[in-house]
Amino acid sequence: MWLGYASVNAYARGGSAVSTEASALREAATAVVDFAERSEVLFGKKATALSSLCVLSKECSEKDWDGAGALPVDLTAVKSAADFVRALPESLPLPEFAVDPDGAVSLDWIQSKTRLFSVSISASNRLAFAWLDGSDRGHGVAKFTGDQIPRRILEGIRGIVGHGHAAVAA
Amino acid sequence: MNAENIHLAHAPIVEAVLDIDCDMPPKFDLAALQGAAHDGFRSHYPKIRVQFLEEQTIERTAAEPPRISARRSILALQFLHEDERQLVQVRAQGFSFNRLAPYTSLDDYLPEIQRAWTIFTKLTAPVKIRAVRLRYINRLLIPLVGPRVELIDYFKVSPRLPEEDKLVLVGFLHQHVAVEPETGHQATMVLTSQPVVEGRLPVIFDIAVTAIENGEIEDWIRIIARVGSLRSLKNRIFGNTLTEKCLSLFQRR
Numbered sequence: 001m002w003l004g005y006a007s008v009n010a011y012a013r014g015g016s017a018v019s020t021e022a023s024a025l026r027e028a029a030t031a032v033v034d035f036a037e038r039s040e041v042l043f044g045k046k047a048t049a050l051s052s053l054c055v056l057s058k059e060c061s062e063k064d065w066d067g068a069g070a071l072p073v074d075l076t077a078v079k080s081a082a083d084f085v086r087a088l089p090e091s092l093p094l095p096e097f098a099v100d101p102d103g104a105v106s107l108d109w110i111q112s113k114t115r116l117f118s119v120s121i122s123a124s125n126r127l128a129f130a131w132l133d134g135s136d137r138g139h140g141v142a143k144f145t146g147d148q149i150p151r152r153i154l155e156g157i158r159g160i161v162g163h164g165h166a167a168v169a170a
Numbered sequence: 171m172n173a174e175n176i177h178l179a180h181a182p183i184v185e186a187v188l189d190i191d192c193d194m195p196p197k198f199d200l201a202a203l204q205g206a207a208h209d210g211f212r213s214h215y216p217k218i219r220v221q222f223l224e225e226q227t228i229e230r231t232a233a234e235p236p237r238i239s240a241r242r243s244i245l246a247l248q249f250l251h252e253d254e255r256q257l258v259q260v261r262a263q264g265f266s267f268n269r270l271a272p273y274t275s276l277d278d279y280l281p282e283i284q285r286a287w288t289i290f291t292k293l294t295a296p297v298k299i300r301a302v303r304l305r306y307i308n309r310l311l312i313p314l315v316g317p318r319v320e321l322i323d324y325f326k327v328s329p330r331l332p333e334e335d336k337l338v339l340v341g342f343l344h345q346h347v348a349v350e351p352e353t354g355h356q357a358t359m360v361l362t363s364q365p366v367v368e369g370r371l372p373v374i375f376d377i378a379v380t381a382i383e384n385g386e387i388e389d390w391i392r393i394i395a396r397v398g399s400l401r402s403l404k405n406r407i408f409g410n411t412l413t414e415k416c417l418s419l420f421q422r423r
Contacts, residue, residue, distance in 0.1 A: 016266040019185035019307060075243040
């Protein structure tokens with residue numbers, strides 16, 4: 001298990017506590033996160049990815065952004081997608097982003113037309129994922145807490161972007 | 171001293187939170203629920219506050235002045251007591267009960283938590299319970315001796331500097347995340363300092379303990395069992411983080 005800055009980030013951005021002290025805790029954790037995210041080595045590639053997510057969110061912020069009646073992208077889904085990117089281990093490549101017609105955000109690792117892994121993030125804390133590896137395919141749902149990416153999803157992404165077989169227990 | 175059963179005359183707790191995270195129905199819409207939820211909670215929680223997630227965009231081109239746009243969605247509906255020391259929350263991901271100081275004992279609040287939870291489930295029709303979390307935020311005022319405080323006298327887990335004779339600690343934020351293998355409960359512990367107030371160093375000690383669940387909404391007995399187990403872990407973390415000298419600060423009248 002590796003949490004590091006992802007854990008501090010989740011702490012800084014989440015929680016249901018309302019006291020003055022809870023705000024002070026969030027501010028202190030945010031300062032740690034901001035400090036880390038100013039580093040090119042620690043966060044440069046993720047910062048670029050999050051910028052592209054912001055641009056996409058803006059492009060899909062109005063109803064019917066696709067001309068086919070799509071819903072506007074869900075802000076909570078965008079926030080969760082950003083948390084997901086922050087929590088990704090450095091060893092994994094960053095995904096491509098897309099917005100689904102229902103307002104969810106898709107994160108896609110596409111190696112080829114027949115080898116890909118996709119995670120759909122909606123307003124809930126449940127992640128829907130699907131993978132295709134040649135003639136093998138599968139899908140599932142897993143919970144995302146904001147700081148830890150579910151093991152099944154991590155293994156699935158590794159299976160697709162690495163050279164191994166995508167052995168995902170759906 | 172038994173770390174699980176510490177009774178302090180003046181416990182330093184400033185906020186206690188019980189979260190019950192749920193799978194909500196697919197079409198769950200907090201905005202549409204606002205009126206009905208206010209009606210449901212109004213008798214005990216007359217005030218309402220809405221917590222938003224806001225996105226602001228600044229578009230800039232060379233030829234034109236920057237354009238700023240914003241949009242927002244609801245993260246939680248908060249219903250507060252008249253004195254705002256107690257609230258229930260209908261969140262996008264479940265239910266919360268918050269109690270701010272003065273705080274007596276969790277036992278005193280459980281009947282009200284059950285009542286509010288029942289209203290919540292009728293209003294929102296959650297599908298499954300996915301996590302139960304207890305969070306206790308404490309504010310400890312540690313006396314300074316002159317301009318200094320020896321943290322090691324008050325905390326069994328405390329920050330150390332590499333050159334203590336040449337450097338003076340002016341602030342810290344410690345976060346530990348742990349799992350209790352026996353139960354699978356997760357614990358997040360945070361210690362952070364605040365600016366000195368009247369010769370005392372405020373240290374916030376935040377303990378959050380979580381049980382991952384796959385429980386039925388109606389099973390209050392199971393929820394209470396989880397809360398009891400989490401409470402025990404939280405008490406042990408509290409008692410085993412602070413020294414006897416620190417605990418004695420909260421026994422004085």
